[in-house]
Amino acid sequence: MTRETRLSPMQLPQVTEPRNPGMELDMGWVRRAQANSSAIERRVATLPGRRSVKKDHQAAWLLRAITCIDLTTLAGDDTTERVRRLCAKGRHPVRADLLQALGFDRLSVAAICVYHDMVAPAVAALTGSGIPVAAVSTGFPAGLSPFHLRVAEIGESVQAGANEIDIVISRRHVLSGDWQALYDEMRAFRAACGEAHVKAILATGELGTLRNVARASLVCMMAGADFIKTSTGKESVNATLPVSLVMIRAIREYHERTGYRVGYKPAGGISKAKDALVYLSLIKEELGDRWLRPDLFRFGASSLLGDIERQLEHHVTGAYSAAHRHALG
């Protein structure tokens, strides 16, 4: 990965990816899915220490990371004003002087991710920007409200203008091995989304085993998920590298078997630029460059952008400013 580390964040050729339509539930394939924990641990242990992204190209990688962020606020005290500020940051994620010094004039995040009540203010604040609004839905984060209400909630958010819906799966279906129930639930959520793209949040920290993560990933893709996402950000364990490797390999296998590319979204606790670089390296090595675009890769993050901007400032000026200068929202 040495010669190919010059990643331009802008002027990416438009690639139109056919949407994953899903397929019949293939229980044989699901049951064959395994996860060798010690091999997975060994593989991810090689990642953080490796200088896979050369210093000269780090700024380009960090700019690319920004274009893949679902800039998120999911707090009980969210207000319209906070969401407006977040959207303004999403439109202009890097200070103009820094961006100019890096040779670019335009950059935005991939999406703004909010609770349902904040969809309309976000849509209004993003008018004309082309930045989609993602709504967390289906009784987020636990997913334990009545099923018909979870389905209805998706429709309400789409009606309010959400272009993307992040649903949460019922963890109990995974924990009890009821793959048909998980498949049916995901199918219904996908149908309720209509044209809006659907990200399936597995809440991996609550699924017990990596094998369950592998199986849940496959079932959600078979049921038509456009993205699979690790976490709500509210579990006690959120995105991790072992879980990511398992999900990424499930995505690779699904692509090999069906020809459809499903996106990946690690979320929760990713707040440092150096961690973002490790995730990008993992994606590049396991799935290839095609997945390093916002239509197939997102970071779900509330504070990552602040640290990336700080690192970019250091790259340009040689000095760090205080973290509060890059506060969000």
Ligand SMILES: O=C[C@H](O)COP(=O)(O)O
């Ligand atoms: O989906 C996004 C997560 O909720 C964000 O989590 P975070 O606040 O730990 O970055």
